[in-house]
Amino acid sequence: xxxxxxxxxxxxxYSRRLWLRSWVGGVALFLYLPLLVLIIFSFNDSxxxxxxxxxxxxxxxxxxxxxxxxxxxGNSLTIAFLATLxxxxxxxxAAVLLWRFRFPGRAGIEGTMALPIVVPEICLGVAFLVxxxxxxxxxxxxxxxxxxxxxxxxxxxCFPFVALVVRARLASFNxxxxxxxxxxxxxxxxxFRDVLLPHMKPGIIAGALxxxxxxxxxxxxxxxxxxxxxxxxxxxxxxxxxxxxxxxVNAVSALLILLTVILTAVALKMQDISKTNAS
Amino acid sequence: MQDWxxxxxxxxxxxxxxxxxxxxxxxxxxxxxxxxxxGRNVGLTEIEISGTFANYGKALEPLYxxxxxxxxxxxxxxxxxxFVVGFPVAMAIxxxxxxWKPWLLxxxxxxxxxxLLIRTYALLFVLGGRGLVNSGIEHLYNGTSxxxxxxxxxxxxxxxxxxxxxxxxALILGLVYVHLPFMVLPLYAALDRLDKSLIEASLxxxxxxxxxxxxxxxxxAMPGILSGLLITFVxxxxxxxxxxxxxxxxxxxxxxxxxxxxxxxNDWPFGAALSFLLxxxxxxxxxxQALRSRKEARQ
Numbered sequence: 001x002x003x004x005x006x007x008x009x010x011x012x013x014y015s016r017r018l019w020l021r022s023w024v025g026g027v028a029l030f031l032y033l034p035l036l037v038l039i040i041f042s043f044n045d046s047x048x049x050x051x052x053x054x055x056x057x058x059x060x061x062x063x064x065x066x067x068x069x070x071x072x073x074g075n076s077l078t079i080a081f082l083a084t085l086x087x088x089x090x091x092x093x094a095a096v097l098l099w100r101f102r103f104p105g106r107a108g109i110e111g112t113m114a115l116p117i118v119v120p121e122i123c124l125g126v127a128f129l130v131x132x133x134x135x136x137x138x139x140x141x142x143x144x145x146x147x148x149x150x151x152x153x154x155x156x157x158c159f160p161f162v163a164l165v166v167r168a169r170l171a172s173f174n175x176x177x178x179x180x181x182x183x184x185x186x187x188x189x190x191x192f193r194d195v196l197l198p199h200m201k202p203g204i205i206a207g208a209l210x211x212x213x214x215x216x217x218x219x220x221x222x223x224x225x226x227x228x229x230x231x232x233x234x235x236x237x238x239x240x241x242x243x244x245x246x247x248x249v250n251a252v253s254a255l256l257i258l259l260t261v262i263l264t265a266v267a268l269k270m271q272d273i274s275k276t277n278a279s
Numbered sequence: 280m281q282d283w284x285x286x287x288x289x290x291x292x293x294x295x296x297x298x299x300x301x302x303x304x305x306x307x308x309x310x311x312x313x314x315x316x317x318g319r320n321v322g323l324t325e326i327e328i329s330g331t332f333a334n335y336g337k338a339l340e341p342l343y344x345x346x347x348x349x350x351x352x353x354x355x356x357x358x359x360x361x362f363v364v365g366f367p368v369a370m371a372i373x374x375x376x377x378x379w380k381p382w383l384l385x386x387x388x389x390x391x392x393x394x395l396l397i398r399t400y401a402l403l404f405v406l407g408g409r410g411l412v413n414s415g416i417e418h419l420y421n422g423t424s425x426x427x428x429x430x431x432x433x434x435x436x437x438x439x440x441x442x443x444x445x446x447x448x449a450l451i452l453g454l455v456y457v458h459l460p461f462m463v464l465p466l467y468a469a470l471d472r473l474d475k476s477l478i479e480a481s482l483x484x485x486x487x488x489x490x491x492x493x494x495x496x497x498x499x500a501m502p503g504i505l506s507g508l509l510i511t512f513v514x515x516x517x518x519x520x521x522x523x524x525x526x527x528x529x530x531x532x533x534x535x536x537x538x539x540x541x542x543x544x545n546d547w548p549f550g551a552a553l554s555f556l557l558x559x560x561x562x563x564x565x566x567x568q569a570l571r572s573r574k575e576a577r578q
Contacts, residue, residue, distance in 0.1 A: 014371060023371070032390070034402050034405045035398070037401070041404070091297075097298075100281055100293070101283045102283065103294075115305070119558060119561070120513070120514070120558065122534040122538065122554065123558050126537060130311050130551070152304055213392060216394075217394045253394075253400060256394055263392070
């Protein structure tokens with residue numbers, strides 16, 4: 001066995017040691033096994049869920065026929081899209097503001113901007129519940145205006161993340177480029193649009209993907225802001241899980257896992273592209 | 280950095296929207312909750328902000344104090360288990376070949392990006408009374424029973440599913456499952472930055488691997504370890520979904536009590552006070568960590 005190995009394990013090659021490999025394998029199993037079992041059993045032809053009775057795709061059909069579930073999915077995607085759009089604008093502006101300017105109260109703004117990231121979700125959820133009750137936010141608006149309060153809540157916890165990502169990208173900006181543009185006669189706005197914005201683009205895209213995922217995933221904060229007519233996908237799945245464990249929930253979950261994998265692949269692809277462009 | 284007075288119009292264009300949003304839709308809602316925490320219920324829907332500390336007093340009653348203490352203990356156990364499980368994983372990633380690193384990181388990140396609710400449901404599904412884990416144990420049990428029968432010791436009693444859900448075990452398992460990636464990523468970042476030659480020196484000078492890890496690697500990676508502990512502890516302390524879906528009646532955490540005050544018990548001032556207590560605890564931990572890292576940076 002020893003002879004078959006190409007090189008002996010060097011002292012620091014911890015990742016080639018058997019015990020560490022089995023540990024990582026065990027952790028991966030722990031993380032993935034429940035998800036895999038869930039996906040496999042979404043194709044199970046049995047209402048009772050746990051015994052394998054043959055392959056079927058009927059639960060997926062049932063999911064697509066389930067109108068309230070599809071409406072919830074539509075709501076979630078609309079909210080995620082709107083919240084991302086607003087968060088990208090606000091987050092980019094906030095990043096430029098904190099990167100560029102010295103002004104009174106700067107440290108305070110910077111600190112407050114980081115708060116929505118660290119405040120426990122439950123506190124933020126409660127705050128929005130109380131806020132919308134206090135201002136008397138109407139809950140009989142027509143769609144999509146009825147999603148306004150959830151969208152506002154999502155923007156509040158998404159845009160600081162966008163600001164964080166874009167600001168990290170701005171750190172690598174060479175200010176002389178902007179000065180050169182100004183020297184050559186560009187106005188402040190022109191140099192922002194034609195020099196700074198293209199540089200920030202990979203950060204903005206990464207921030208947008210992050211914000212979309214965060215919004216789509218959020219349960220706790222939405223749970224406190226959604227009304228009877230504005231159910232989102234996670235809130236709907238929650239009530240299904242609470243009510244009963246059915247193969248339909250497995251099918252829905254499998255679809256959402258697939259969506260996550262796709263979004264992740266897109267994000268990685270984007271990162272690759274921006275890396276090759278930079279080098 | 281540029282002084283804002285040098286280009287006031289551009290500054291105003293950049294600053295107004297994010298600052299306005301932050302104050303209107305974050306500071307103001309939080310301020311209202313803070314105000315409510317000093318208020319009392321007058322009638323069914325009316326709340327009068329009277330400046331009373333009664334809500335904070337109520338939080339110190341044994342019933343609620345016990346739940347708060349329990350939340351802290353549960354979050355601490357979760358964090359400790361995440362550290363023990365996650366540290367070797369972070370080591371493996373940090374010392375892996377460069378080609379493998381992104382894939383190993385992705386392995387940890389992918390569940391992290393998957394919807395929290397779905398991960399919790401997956402765990403519920405696997406651990407349920409008729410779930411995979413229980414049927415696995417049942418097969419083992421029946422196999423042993425058969426062997427015992429063949430050996431002439433008689434069969435066992437029929438199998439009773441093990442109660443894996445709706446208790447404190449399930450709560451902690453669920454929290455570890457959800458928060459493990461939070462721990463692995465900062466640990467990896469800290470270990471990856473280490474000067475590997477110091478570890479080699481320790482090994483060359485005769486220290487074993489265990490001694491090198493405890494005496495060299497862990498002290499050097501301490502800032503990263505502490506931030507990993509914090510990043511895991513804070514969300515575990517405020518967890519709502521896992522105790523709600525996986526815990527039993529006796530494994531409610533502070534977030535569940537807060538939710539109950541707002542959605543069912545309808546005692547908003549008390550819920551507001553509890554919510555701010557949780558917030559203060561979070562802030563104190565973050566401030567301590569920030570102080571520590573500032574002190575380290577100065578040295």
